Amino acid sequence: MSTNPAGTGLQLRSLVKKTGELELSLASVPIPEPGPDEVLVRIEASPLNPSDLALLFGGADMNTAKASGTTARPVITATIPERAMTALAGRVDEPMPVGNEGAGVIVKAGSSEVAQALLGKTVAVFGGAMYAQYRAVKAQQCLVLPPGTAPAEGASCFVNPLTSLSMVEVMRREGHKALVHTAAASNLGQMLNKICIQDGVPLVNIVRSQAQENILRAIGAKYICNSSSPSFMQDLTQALAETGATLAFDAIGGGTLAGQILTCMEAAANLTAKEYSRYGSSVHKQVYIYGGLDRRPTELNRSFGLAWGVGGWLLTPFLQKIGFAEAQKLRERVASQLKTTFASHYTKEVSLAEALTLDAIGVYGKQATGEKYLINPNKGL
Amino acid sequence: MSTNPAGTGLQLRSLVKKTGELELSLASVPIPEPGPDEVLVRIEASPLNPSDLALLFGGADMNTAKASGTTARPVITATIPERAMTALAGRVDEPMPVGNEGAGVIVKAGSSEVAQALLGKTVAVFGGAMYAQYRAVKAQQCLVLPPGTAPAEGASCFVNPLTSLSMVEVMRREGHKALVHTAAASNLGQMLNKICIQDGVPLVNIVRSQAQENILRAIGAKYICNSSSPSFMQDLTQALAETGATLAFDAIGGGTLAGQILTCMEAAANLTAKEYSRYGSSVHKQVYIYGGLDRRPTELNRSFGLAWGVGGWLLTPFLQKIGFAEAQKLRERVASQLKTTFASHYTKEVSLAEALTLDAIGVYGKQATGEKYLINPNKGL
Numbered sequence: 001m002s003t004n005p006a007g008t009g010l011q012l013r014s015l016v017k018k019t020g021e022l023e024l025s026l027a028s029v030p031i032p033e034p035g036p037d038e039v040l041v042r043i044e045a046s047p048l049n050p051s052d053l054a055l056l057f058g059g060a061d062m063n064t065a066k067a068s069g070t071t072a073r074p075v076i077t078a079t080i081p082e083r084a085m086t087a088l089a090g091r092v093d094e095p096m097p098v099g100n101e102g103a104g105v106i107v108k109a110g111s112s113e114v115a116q117a118l119l120g121k122t123v124a125v126f127g128g129a130m131y132a133q134y135r136a137v138k139a140q141q142c143l144v145l146p147p148g149t150a151p152a153e154g155a156s157c158f159v160n161p162l163t164s165l166s167m168v169e170v171m172r173r174e175g176h177k178a179l180v181h182t183a184a185a186s187n188l189g190q191m192l193n194k195i196c197i198q199d200g201v202p203l204v205n206i207v208r209s210q211a212q213e214n215i216l217r218a219i220g221a222k223y224i225c226n227s228s229s230p231s232f233m234q235d236l237t238q239a240l241a242e243t244g245a246t247l248a249f250d251a252i253g254g255g256t257l258a259g260q261i262l263t264c265m266e267a268a269a270n271l272t273a274k275e276y277s278r279y280g281s282s283v284h285k286q287v288y289i290y291g292g293l294d295r296r297p298t299e300l301n302r303s304f305g306l307a308w309g310v311g312g313w314l315l316t317p318f319l320q321k322i323g324f325a326e327a328q329k330l331r332e333r334v335a336s337q338l339k340t341t342f343a344s345h346y347t348k349e350v351s352l353a354e355a356l357t358l359d360a361i362g363v364y365g366k367q368a369t370g371e372k373y374l375i376n377p378n379k380g381l
Numbered sequence: 382m383s384t385n386p387a388g389t390g391l392q393l394r395s396l397v398k399k400t401g402e403l404e405l406s407l408a409s410v411p412i413p414e415p416g417p418d419e420v421l422v423r424i425e426a427s428p429l430n431p432s433d434l435a436l437l438f439g440g441a442d443m444n445t446a447k448a449s450g451t452t453a454r455p456v457i458t459a460t461i462p463e464r465a466m467t468a469l470a471g472r473v474d475e476p477m478p479v480g481n482e483g484a485g486v487i488v489k490a491g492s493s494e495v496a497q498a499l500l501g502k503t504v505a506v507f508g509g510a511m512y513a514q515y516r517a518v519k520a521q522q523c524l525v526l527p528p529g530t531a532p533a534e535g536a537s538c539f540v541n542p543l544t545s546l547s548m549v550e551v552m553r554r555e556g557h558k559a560l561v562h563t564a565a566a567s568n569l570g571q572m573l574n575k576i577c578i579q580d581g582v583p584l585v586n587i588v589r590s591q592a593q594e595n596i597l598r599a600i601g602a603k604y605i606c607n608s609s610s611p612s613f614m615q616d617l618t619q620a621l622a623e624t625g626a627t628l629a630f631d632a633i634g635g636g637t638l639a640g641q642i643l644t645c646m647e648a649a650a651n652l653t654a655k656e657y658s659r660y661g662s663s664v665h666k667q668v669y670i671y672g673g674l675d676r677r678p679t680e681l682n683r684s685f686g687l688a689w690g691v692g693g694w695l696l697t698p699f700l701q702k703i704g705f706a707e708a709q710k711l712r713e714r715v716a717s718q719l720k721t722t723f724a725s726h727y728t729k730e731v732s733l734a735e736a737l738t739l740d741a742i743g744v745y746g747k748q749a750t751g752e753k754y755l756i757n758p759n760k761g762l
Contacts, residue, residue, distance in 0.1 A: 055659045086648070087684050090657030253683060267467070276471030278436045279695055289683070298681040302634060302673065303468050306693030314660055314687040 009133035013095040016088050022060035024076040032136035036110040045155035046102030046130040048364045048373045056098045059084030067358050074356040099130030103154035115139040126158035133377045156344040161334040163315050164192040167249050178202035180248035185212035185369045187344050193221045194341040202243035240268035248287045254294030258287045266304035280305015288313035347371050351379040390514035394476040397469050403441035405457040413517035417491040426536035427483030427511040429745045429754045437479045440465030448739050455737040480511030484535035496520040507539035514758045537725040542715040544696050545573040548630050559583035561629035566593035566750045568725050574602045575722040583624035621649035629668045635675030639668045647685035661686015669694035728752050732760040
């Protein structure tokens with residue numbers, strides 16, 4: 001392991017070709033020289049989040065994936081369905097670096113005082129292009145991890161922790177009093193349960209298996225509805241009536257689930273309605289889709305009156321909207337509970353080259369609960 | 382024609398039976414005695430708006446409609462699909478009067494000064510239960526029509542005029558600069574064109590036939606996209622790029638149209654984007670569904686980034702939200718342009734009994750552009 005890097009480092013790249021082919025490969029790129037206000041981070045841990053996979057796979061059908069290249073420099077190719085190409089027009093024939101967030105050690109610093117002060121520190125960074133051995137970033141972008149924190153423990157400081165905290169913030173700001181969350185046994189879902197328990201916010205968890213129910217029961221979740229159960233709609237309506245939840249965050253996106261949630265919210269509202277309204281209840285019911293685990297179209301049967309909304313939701317614009325000071329409060333809460341509330345769990349740590357194997361993609365590409373991978377770009381080096 | 386009514390009058394009623402049967406009939410009800418602040422309106426004109434049809438037909442499949450009863454007292458029955466019954470639970474076995482708005486002559490007034498002042502006046506009322514020969518309402522609910530205005534000319538003073546004016550209001554309040562409207566050759570759509578031309582608001586009209594295009598061209602519409610054209614998506618993207626419209630009001634609801642509008646808005650936004658964003662453009666794109674001409678589920682393929690929203694929209698809560706003073710400005714604009722901007726057109730005037738024939742239902746029940754009926758509950762009397 002060199003603490004005085006020179007020469008080149010590996011960077012994972014995702015290329016969408018005009019021909020409709022996706023190509024994933026490792027490029028050898030010059031190690032960047034940090035500017036006065038910058039530091040050079042040797043990245044040792046970066047998670048494969050669903051939001052990373054969207055950029056990584058570029059809409060390709062990964063069932064068509066083929067491996068070539070060498071063990072040290074693997075190449076993965078796959079076919080992108082024609083209908084997906086329109087949305088990708090802006091990135092065609094331009095190799096994209098990947099990896100929203102990560103953690104590592106600062107091995108070189110620019111001349112400024114603030115940069116020099118970070119030398120040798122273990123930091124977390126939310127900056128993109130983190131699937132690389134080295135990354136130069138502004139010193140002020142770095143979150144210094146508490147002493148004794150390994151990069152793997154700080155790899156997921158931003159996306160999941162800030163997203164789950166923001167869900168509770170949105171709930172408060174938009175005047176709701178309880179939450180619904182789908183794919184609720186995920187890393188993010190577990191964090192959200194811990195936050196809601198701490199904050200006394202009722203949370204209705206939607207999962208699709210008994211195993212996922214068990215995960216959530218074990219961490220103290222109260223309301224869990226299994227969408228594979230024949231009584232799902234009744235169970236969900238009951239939980240919504242008890243909690244008064246009229247806001248849901250949905251990671252699934254496709255299929256009928258978002259609409260089913262609205263239908264049950266409406267049924268719960270009508271349980272207490274005094275008279276028939278042809279337009280449905282006047283209670284506003286909202287689902288924010290923040291992921292796309294199911295890529296099929298969202299299907300809404302509109303059996304829930306006219307006081308409803310479905311929309312996309314994304315972390316960064318929300319943080320911009322609430323402003324630096326409010327966002328900073330959320331970041332500080334994350335830093336203070338990194339090994340408890342905001343701890344992430346990974347199935348396996350892989351190198352950049354190991355991440356580009358069909359076996360690995362076959363696991364982390366499924367985005368299944370409890371099968372999350374962590375990339376260590378400097379593994380074994 | 383009696384100006385001193387006594388005894389009973391006819392009222393149209395819609396009944397959803399627990400057995401899943403819809404029954405439409407005319408009931409003979411006592412003519413109400415106006416209270417001190419009330420007036421009695423002899424209703425002479427009330428439109429069959431889509432929002433009325435929803436309550437009237439109660440989700441029944443009108444292809445199954447059967448006629449019975451007599452010519453003077455017809456009865457229509459039809460089957461309600463089982464899946465529709467859940468949403469109707471609140472009105473089962475309770476006969477509902479129908480008719481949101483209408484106009485007529487005040488034939489009796491309560492003792493108060495404000496009520497007495499209205500005696501003999503022709504007024505418009507937005508109050509429900511207007512498919513009836515007589516209706517008692519609060520004096521202050523009445524909009525006195527200008528001298529020389531027939532009830533038929535004032536029958537549609539509220540729903541379509543205030544809805545179309547509110548669309549422009551929503552656009553301004555939510556920071557958009559142009560509008561999209563579907564089913565755009567409807568009475569409401571024509572009003573919206575006139576308003577937008579007056580106010581200098583760019584409006585993209587979506588229609589589905591050449592005949593509808595012609596209607597809109599004739600009243601000066603500039604942007605018209607025909608959804609039955611093979612170049613619809615390109616045409617719409619072009620119109621959206623030219624106008625910058627990021628807000629649509631959709632009367633169709635079902636199928637893929639709402640999603641297609643969002644897809645084209647995103648494509649229009651990306652025409653000017655400087656770099657690729659995996660999350661799509663940062664421009665917020667909104668579709669409000671305010672009708673359900675297509676009862677199928679709304680299908681969103683989510684090929685439009687994450688800055689989007691789809692939601693239900695309803696006039697009354699919007700007017701409540703903006704408050705009485707702002708709503709009153711809209712009402713005054715309607716009253717001042719009743720025979721021009723806000724004029725409605727009807728195919729046929731029918732009596733209450735004539736409205737309950739299979740022939741009539743076969744026409745107005747289609748909700749086709751240019752086939753709108755007007756009920757005159759006192760026709761021929």
